[in-house]
Amino acid sequence: MKVLVAYATAAGSTVGVAQRIAEVLRAHGHVVATSSVDQVTDAENYDAYVVGSAVHDQAWLPSGAAFLSRERRKFVDKPVWLFSVGLPGSLHGPLRKWAGLEEPAILAHLREDVTPVEHRLFSGVVRAEMLGKFGALVFRAVGGRFGDFRDWQAIEQWATTIAGALADIETTAR
Template sequence: MNPKRVLVAYGSKHGATRGIADEIGRTLQADGFEAVVLPADAVSDVSGYDGVVLGGALYAGHWNGKARRCARRNAEQLRHRPVWLFSSGPVDSSAEQRDIPPVPGVARRMKKLGAREHMTFGGAVTAETPGRISRSLVRHGKGGDFRNPERIQDWAHHIGTELGTTR
């Protein structure tokens, strides 16, 4: 029997969300899936996938535009397959301490797509992150990498369990 194919798509401005998507993809591959990780703006057709995970970075309370447009562009196909959404955001440990609900735009998207679940992961702003606000956050000791590989892997295993490995 063939392994199930899963697309992990991400909308990332500075790479933190891409790192989360890569971790999800690696975990699903280790669990026996054929997992493909792609930037959200490169996704034009999801019909070849048995499940889709779509994530976006949060900026000023909004999901990254590439993730938003990917969801809109592929809405019809996404409605007909299992979909999970995630956000990469808080640059503190809040996402470790409690479930952070999706921002309103993502909550609406979940409903439209019939997405199964949403997860908020801690994000990252480091000395390497470009931009004036990022530099200021880091300078004031408010930056850091709050992505927790274990938490990301746990969620990916959970998705794998829900999907079942073979076609």
């Protein structure tokens, strides 16, 4: 199948997740284009979509949300998987409870434009400079950690599941 993996990123960790998903889909025989949501001009030319965004304040970046809204008619009757890249892996202490609330909040906004086959929330990269001096102090004080929390195995497993679903769709269509 011809698949578009599109992403909105703030600091680059979402690009890495999108690229890894695309690599796995290609390894399973799918034709895959990977692009920033701001550069997609031919969304109608794909059989399936995997779209993701970095998450700030429990919401997709404006460019990612705008892409879903703008392209929603092209997603009708085509499978769409969504992924978000946020903070869950970096949260400890009292913030850990907050992590469980992030995914429902994210999906509440996205479902206005698309009904995904599935959504996954992955952890990304959190660096002190991303939060500013005061934000970094507060984040660390309440139990936040800095580092690269992307779980490549979980990302690859999810992409493999998508590849299998796409193969099933192809088989059924024949």
